[in-house]
Amino acid sequence: MTPKCEAHKYRHNPSILFLSQATRERSRHEASSSSSVCVCDFTMLKASIQRYPFDICGSILERRILQSAINDSLLSRRIVRQQISLTRRTVKPVSATASSLEADASTLLTVEAENDVLKALSQIIDPDFGTDIVSCGFIKDLQVDDISGEVSFRLELTTPACPIKDLFEKQANEVVAALPWVKNVTVTMSAQPPKQIFSAQLPAGLQTISNIIAVSSCKGGVGKSTVAVNLAYTLAGMGARVGIFDADVYGPSLPTMVSPENRLLEMNPEKKTIIPTEYMGVKMVSFGFAGQGRAIMRGPMVSGVINQLLTTTEWGELDYLVIDMPPGTGDIQLTLCQVVPLTAAVIVTTPQKLAFIDVAKGVRMFSKLKVPCVAVVENMCHFDADGKRFYPFGRGSGSQVVEQFGIPHLFDLPIRPTLSASGDSGIPEVVADPQGEVADIFQNLGVCVVQQCAKIRQQVSTAVMYDKSIKAIKVKVPDSNEEFLLHPATVRRNDRSAQSVDEWTGEQKLMYGDVPEDIEPEEIRPMGNYAVSITWPDGFSQIAPYDQLQTIERLVDVPQTVSA
Numbered sequence: 001m002t003p004k005c006e007a008h009k010y011r012h013n014p015s016i017l018f019l020s021q022a023t024r025e026r027s028r029h030e031a032s033s034s035s036s037v038c039v040c041d042f043t044m045l046k047a048s049i050q051r052y053p054f055d056i057c058g059s060i061l062e063r064r065i066l067q068s069a070i071n072d073s074l075l076s077r078r079i080v081r082q083q084i085s086l087t088r089r090t091v092k093p094v095s096a097t098a099s100s101l102e103a104d105a106s107t108l109l110t111v112e113a114e115n116d117v118l119k120a121l122s123q124i125i126d127p128d129f130g131t132d133i134v135s136c137g138f139i140k141d142l143q144v145d146d147i148s149g150e151v152s153f154r155l156e157l158t159t160p161a162c163p164i165k166d167l168f169e170k171q172a173n174e175v176v177a178a179l180p181w182v183k184n185v186t187v188t189m190s191a192q193p194p195k196q197i198f199s200a201q202l203p204a205g206l207q208t209i210s211n212i213i214a215v216s217s218c219k220g221g222v223g224k225s226t227v228a229v230n231l232a233y234t235l236a237g238m239g240a241r242v243g244i245f246d247a248d249v250y251g252p253s254l255p256t257m258v259s260p261e262n263r264l265l266e267m268n269p270e271k272k273t274i275i276p277t278e279y280m281g282v283k284m285v286s287f288g289f290a291g292q293g294r295a296i297m298r299g300p301m302v303s304g305v306i307n308q309l310l311t312t313t314e315w316g317e318l319d320y321l322v323i324d325m326p327p328g329t330g331d332i333q334l335t336l337c338q339v340v341p342l343t344a345a346v347i348v349t350t351p352q353k354l355a356f357i358d359v360a361k362g363v364r365m366f367s368k369l370k371v372p373c374v375a376v377v378e379n380m381c382h383f384d385a386d387g388k389r390f391y392p393f394g395r396g397s398g399s400q401v402v403e404q405f406g407i408p409h410l411f412d413l414p415i416r417p418t419l420s421a422s423g424d425s426g427i428p429e430v431v432a433d434p435q436g437e438v439a440d441i442f443q444n445l446g447v448c449v450v451q452q453c454a455k456i457r458q459q460v461s462t463a464v465m466y467d468k469s470i471k472a473i474k475v476k477v478p479d480s481n482e483e484f485l486l487h488p489a490t491v492r493r494n495d496r497s498a499q500s501v502d503e504w505t506g507e508q509k510l511m512y513g514d515v516p517e518d519i520e521p522e523e524i525r526p527m528g529n530y531a532v533s534i535t536w537p538d539g540f541s542q543i544a545p546y547d548q549l550q551t552i553e554r555l556v557d558v559p560q561t562v563s564a
């Protein structure tokens with residue numbers, strides 16, 4: 001049915017005529033007092049009548065009419081408000097009270113003004129997520145008063161260290177202030193509270209840490225601790241809450257590189273937890289602060305100590321925990337990576353040709369554990385003397401690493417006597433000389449880490465989702481372009497846990513008919529970067545690795561959207 005037909009249908013409705021006439025009369029009357037209100041009134045009603053079927057009894061202006069008028073942009077909000085009150089005065093309400101009419105209109109207008117603001121803000125794109133800040137869910141506590149023209153909202157970013165937070169703030173101010181009815185904009189910047197994206201089966205101490213970054217190298221002495229410490233202080237300088245965990249039990253470097261007042265870790269005797277020491281706002285734990293000196297231990301003991309130190313520490317809320325990994329890619333490193341839900345890894349190397357092989361080992365270890373390597377730092381690349389640049393270890397194989405392993409970022413760190421000196425003085429270089437060249441390089445590394453972590457979190461948390469409208473589980477495996485749909489019951493039937501399959505005989509315990517065809521998951525949460533945990537209505541928590549999800553029979557025909 002075309003809009004014209006609708007108009008025709010309602011043309012003989014006396015109520016409409018009544019209102020239209022009233023409006024027209026008023027138009028004539030008010031036009032003489034040079035009001036633009038009434039000129040618009042009639043246009044609005046006409047436009048509305050042509051667009052929507054509506055009931056109009058006396059002064060009831062149905063929501064849709066107002067909505068339509070506002071959508072048509074025929075009237076400013078102010079004029080619509082005046083129109084409502086004029087109508088109230090002109091026409092006696094029949095089946096709605098004047099106050100409910102006004103309340104209705106008021107709500108509509110506020111919603112409309114909010115939409116205006118959100119539309120304006122959606123012009124701002126987050127370059128990391130490739131989508132606008134409204135879709136990213138960054139706009140919180142939006143308050144709009146379209147009469148006074150006051151707008152306020154909070155811009156909640158994923159991390160307080162967001163490198164473009166100032167730009168976001170400026171743009172948000174500008175686009176909202178550009179709306180014709182806006183007189184004043186108040187933007188408050190904030191960041192999401194730290195939270196692990198991974199499933200809850202984590203030690204309590206790690207649950208309030210948003211991102212855990214491993215700084216790793218395959219050999220000792222390449223500058224891994226230097227990078228870890230300076231990266232941590234750079235992130236803190238960017239506004240984040242940061243901790244450093246020195247996992248090198250054999251040769252802890254942290255006690256030499258930073259000089260906290262309290263050089264011994266304290267215990268909370270009641271909770272039996274470790275309280276980290278702190279230096280310039282960065283929390284830290286190292287075996288070197290345990291009053292034990294260097295350890296003489298065997299591998300499994302080392303793993304035990306590392307895990308205990310790491311998991312029983314009261315880290316509190318952290319945006320980033322930087323782990324200075326023990327050098328190498330052996331069992332200790334593997335165990336550590338399995339205990340801690342790492343968000344990303346940074347690999348440190350030197351430019352020698354052989355270093356390429358080391359980096360390859362590191363990348364392979366992390367890729368086995370599904371931890372994305374976000375950057376390679378090629379340390380001690382060059383130094384400058386007599387106006388010339390020297391490459392004592394030859395030109396690096398960093399670019400080869402980037403090409404071969406698809407690691408997106410490579411950073412060259414020069415040899416600087418100050419870096420070495422600050423390593424021994426207890427004040428990190430980026431703190432001692434925040435404007436220097438080294439601080440600049442670390443700033444770029446910090447930005448890279450912040451951006452990549454945000455991307456990874458986003459990818460991981462949306463990798464497997466239940467789409468209720470099509471009753472299907474949507475899978476988009478991180479780091480792969482593959483996207484597919486699975487039938488929830490099929491996913492449940494493919495559970496391989498001891499509850500569903502006998503561990504010894506391999507016999508299927510969960511029968512096909514045990515799972516209702518229309519079963520729907522209650523919650524899906526990522527577990528590390530390799531699996532999701534799916535909670536079903538009967539309370540069963542299924543762990544579904546991505547590898548397994550990729551082998552399950554897929555839904556080929558997308559089901560029809562199920563109306564709510």
Ligand SMILES: Nc1ncnc2c1ncn2[C@@H]1O[C@H](COP(=O)(O)OP(=O)(O)OP(=O)(O)O)[C@@H](O)[C@H]1O
Nearest residue numbers: 220221222223224225226380414415416419420423
């Ligand atoms: N770019 C650099 N310029 C000058 N000195 C550096 C540079 N990088 C690191 N160093 C120095 O080299 C030494 C080794 O660095 P660092 O302790 O960071 O290496 P590492 O890989 O963590 O070693 P380990 O695994 O043995 O702990 C330190 O004295 C440090 O100050």
